[in-house]
Amino acid sequence: MKTIDYIRMAFRNIWRSKLRSALTIFAVVIGATSVTIMLTLVFSIKGFFTQQFEANGTLQQVAVSPQSGVSDYNSISNNGGGQGNCGAGTCTKLTDALVTKITALPHVVGVARATSSLPFAAIVFSGKPYTLQGVAAYDANGIITNNIVAGRDINATDQSGVVTVPSIYADKWGYKNNYKALVGQQIELETQGFYSGVGATIQKPNTSGPNNPPSPSNQQAPTYIKATVVGISSNGGGGGGGGQSNAVRVPLPWARLMEEQQMYQQTPGSQGGQNCGSRGQCQPAQPQFTLVVTNNLAQNGYDALTVKVDSATNANGVASSIRKLGVGAASAQSFIKSQLAIFNVIGLVLGGIGGIALAVAAVGVVNTMVMAILERTREIGVMRAVGAKRSTVSRLFTIEASVLGFLGGVIGLLIGYVLILIANPIINKQLKLNSIHTSNIINLPIWLILSVIGVTTLIGMLAGLYPARRAAKLDPVEALHYE
Amino acid sequence: MADVEAVIQLKNVTKTYHLGGETLNALDNVNLTIQPGDFVAITGPSGSGKSTLANIIGGLDKPTSGNVIVDGSDLAELHDAKLSAYRNKHIGFVFQSFNLQATNTALENVSLPLVFQRMGSKARKARGVEVLQAVGLGDRIKFKPTQLSGGQRQRVAIARALAIKPSIILADEPTGNLDSARGQEIIKLLHDLNKQGITLIIITHDLSIARQAGRIVEIRDGKLVERRA
Numbered sequence: 001m002k003t004i005d006y007i008r009m010a011f012r013n014i015w016r017s018k019l020r021s022a023l024t025i026f027a028v029v030i031g032a033t034s035v036t037i038m039l040t041l042v043f044s045i046k047g048f049f050t051q052q053f054e055a056n057g058t059l060q061q062v063a064v065s066p067q068s069g070v071s072d073y074n075s076i077s078n079n080g081g082g083q084g085n086c087g088a089g090t091c092t093k094l095t096d097a098l099v100t101k102i103t104a105l106p107h108v109v110g111v112a113r114a115t116s117s118l119p120f121a122a123i124v125f126s127g128k129p130y131t132l133q134g135v136a137a138y139d140a141n142g143i144i145t146n147n148i149v150a151g152r153d154i155n156a157t158d159q160s161g162v163v164t165v166p167s168i169y170a171d172k173w174g175y176k177n178n179y180k181a182l183v184g185q186q187i188e189l190e191t192q193g194f195y196s197g198v199g200a201t202i203q204k205p206n207t208s209g210p211n212n213p214p215s216p217s218n219q220q221a222p223t224y225i226k227a228t229v230v231g232i233s234s235n236g237g238g239g240g241g242g243g244q245s246n247a248v249r250v251p252l253p254w255a256r257l258m259e260e261q262q263m264y265q266q267t268p269g270s271q272g273g274q275n276c277g278s279r280g281q282c283q284p285a286q287p288q289f290t291l292v293v294t295n296n297l298a299q300n301g302y303d304a305l306t307v308k309v310d311s312a313t314n315a316n317g318v319a320s321s322i323r324k325l326g327v328g329a330a331s332a333q334s335f336i337k338s339q340l341a342i343f344n345v346i347g348l349v350l351g352g353i354g355g356i357a358l359a360v361a362a363v364g365v366v367n368t369m370v371m372a373i374l375e376r377t378r379e380i381g382v383m384r385a386v387g388a389k390r391s392t393v394s395r396l397f398t399i400e401a402s403v404l405g406f407l408g409g410v411i412g413l414l415i416g417y418v419l420i421l422i423a424n425p426i427i428n429k430q431l432k433l434n435s436i437h438t439s440n441i442i443n444l445p446i447w448l449i450l451s452v453i454g455v456t457t458l459i460g461m462l463a464g465l466y467p468a469r470r471a472a473k474l475d476p477v478e479a480l481h482y483e
Numbered sequence: 484m485a486d487v488e489a490v491i492q493l494k495n496v497t498k499t500y501h502l503g504g505e506t507l508n509a510l511d512n513v514n515l516t517i518q519p520g521d522f523v524a525i526t527g528p529s530g531s532g533k534s535t536l537a538n539i540i541g542g543l544d545k546p547t548s549g550n551v552i553v554d555g556s557d558l559a560e561l562h563d564a565k566l567s568a569y570r571n572k573h574i575g576f577v578f579q580s581f582n583l584q585a586t587n588t589a590l591e592n593v594s595l596p597l598v599f600q601r602m603g604s605k606a607r608k609a610r611g612v613e614v615l616q617a618v619g620l621g622d623r624i625k626f627k628p629t630q631l632s633g634g635q636r637q638r639v640a641i642a643r644a645l646a647i648k649p650s651i652i653l654a655d656e657p658t659g660n661l662d663s664a665r666g667q668e669i670i671k672l673l674h675d676l677n678k679q680g681i682t683l684i685i686i687t688h689d690l691s692i693a694r695q696a697g698r699i700v701e702i703r704d705g706k707l708v709e710r711r712a
Contacts, residue, residue, distance in 0.1 A: 001601060385582075391563075477543050477544050
């Protein structure tokens with residue numbers, strides 16, 4: 001019997017019992033649709049994440065933290081290292097000297113220094129203060145990306161007086177649909193009470209008494225530092241090793257000045273003596289104060305470093321070399337690997353759920369085929385009488401069951417595809433709202449199409465094996481007289 | 484018409500059934516030779532073993548012991564594939580209840596054995612039309628069995644048997660479901676085919692039909708008790 005005749009006969013037999021076949025196929029359709037949707041979602045989101053990491057160069061980056069031995073990218077990236085974030089571990093300051101050492105390592109293209117410990121409490125726009133989600137500064141050398149949606153990013157020539165603000169502020173300030181209009185506007189950064197960096201007015205201590213406290217103190221009035229908005233960044237963009245994804249960005253040279261700590265310190269030896277007048281009248285000597293400037297960045301080091309490597313494949317090696325310098329370092333690859341592993345597990349679980357649906361469908365196929373054999377026993381007898389071999393009968397029923405699975409798979413895929421067509425515009429809208437410039441992230445890959453059809457056909461075939469065997473084993477004489 | 488000149492020889496053929504604790508000899512040491520072109524009627528009462536004999540000759544069943552030699556091959560020794568090929572190439576079955584597929588047209592029913600010969604669809608159709616015309620149903624090829632009379636259905640069944648150009652036609656009570664007039668028409672049709680050289684074996688308990696055969700073989704309790712020319 002020719003293959004085409006098997007297929008024709010299978011389709012004809014399925015068509016003969018339309019309702020029963022349709023119900024059986026429906027069960028397969030449910031399984032195929034769930035498997036298609038679940039796996040498509042998992043693999044599309046997985047692909048989207050990978051694509052995003054590749055697009056912003058994260059795969060070529062190594063995040064460096066002061067915490068010795070730390071190799072978890074996620075914790076470094078989220079905590080941004082931090083000058084005082086060592087916990088029980090040992091810390092090595094992320095100093096310029098260390099940056100020089102790292103830059104000298106093989107495969108290192110560049111290093112971006114970042115700080116996010118700037119002492120600001122609020123951002124003031126049109127006289128109204130708004131809670132800050134952080135102020136970050138990092139080298140404008142292109143290693144850490146800041147996704148600008150309007151205006152421009154901080155560049156290497158910017159020294160001070162300019163900021164980029166995340167769109168979350170622009171939205172609050174009424175520029176939701178017109179970010180460009182915010183570019184060039186003035187904002188003020190309200191400092192915390194103890195601020196004594198650039199722009200702060202440091203009161204010279206009153207010299208009338210011997211025990212005046214040195215300034216500044218926490219009770220000091222905040223300083224308002226004016227800045228011009230040069231660009232609007234998308235939410236969640238930028239930050240990188242700075243660890244502040246929704247932070248206001250300022251130029252690093254300016255941040256260095258903000259990190260300065262100015263305080264008056266009593267000049268040694270200026271108190272305890274006596275000033276005696278010409279008449280022999282002595283008064284206690286007035287203490288002398290000197291303005292001392294220290295720099296937190298120079299003293300404590302940067303919060304984090306982001307190292308750019310020449311190729312993603314060298315990122316792990318570079319991270320390992322950096323860790324040998326006594327700091328924590330991790331490549332994004334290890335993070336992505338763990339993230340993708342999570343997706344694989346989710347895929348397996350969801351695929352398993354779809355698999356259960358397919359297993360139930362397989363039972364339906366077995367039932368349908370057993371019923372078909374009972375109904376067609378006489379027909380099988382006739383086929384055997386006119387020359388069909390046992391193997392021919394067996395193959396005929398196996399193919400019929402496979403066709404049930406195949407049709408279920410194809411219909412399931414079509415339904416899945418339609419659902420994807422509906423879902424993509426909705427997801428696109430959400431992505432656009434979050435300023436993510438990508439669309440149609442849910443894709444039905446060819447391999448999944450072929451796999452779903454293959455698996456459902458295979459399930460149909462396997463489910464058909466037992467009924468087919470029963471059909472083939474029928475005694476033709478008994479089958480011909482079956483009532 | 485026949486592509487093989489089949490001589491059928493049954494040597495000491497016994498067929499035993501085990502029903503519960505009882506052993507029943509459906510055929511008991513049967514010896515029979517049928518020459519090519521013979522018209523043989525196998526008669527006997529119900530349960531005598533005549534259908535068993537026909538099934539063994541037709542390769543649908545195998546004897547418990549003995550040999551069934553057809554054209555030099557012992558059917559008792561053949562495995563399923565060869566036995567199926569034997570049925571497909573040499574045997575045309577005609578059943579009392581027609582055994583037509585109700586959802587298929589007359590042409591599709593007739594073409595069924597040709598499907599198992601791996602014949603192409605065009606050739607099958609041509610052959611199907613040819614045999615349906617031969618049995619007088621050239622204008623009913625697209626009719627389904629339910630749209631045909633009893634006599635016409637049996638003609639379709641005969642056409643199906645003829646489609647493979649058989650050397651032997653085995654007709655088991657071919658007129659059992661027909662009135663006498665339609666029955667006679669069917670017997671005449673089968674007789675005409677026999678005259679064209681096809682060996683015709685009719686299983687019947689109707690003596691009027693048996694008398695039209697060249698040979699009558701009577702079976703009683705599994706034994707060949709009488710042979711008449």
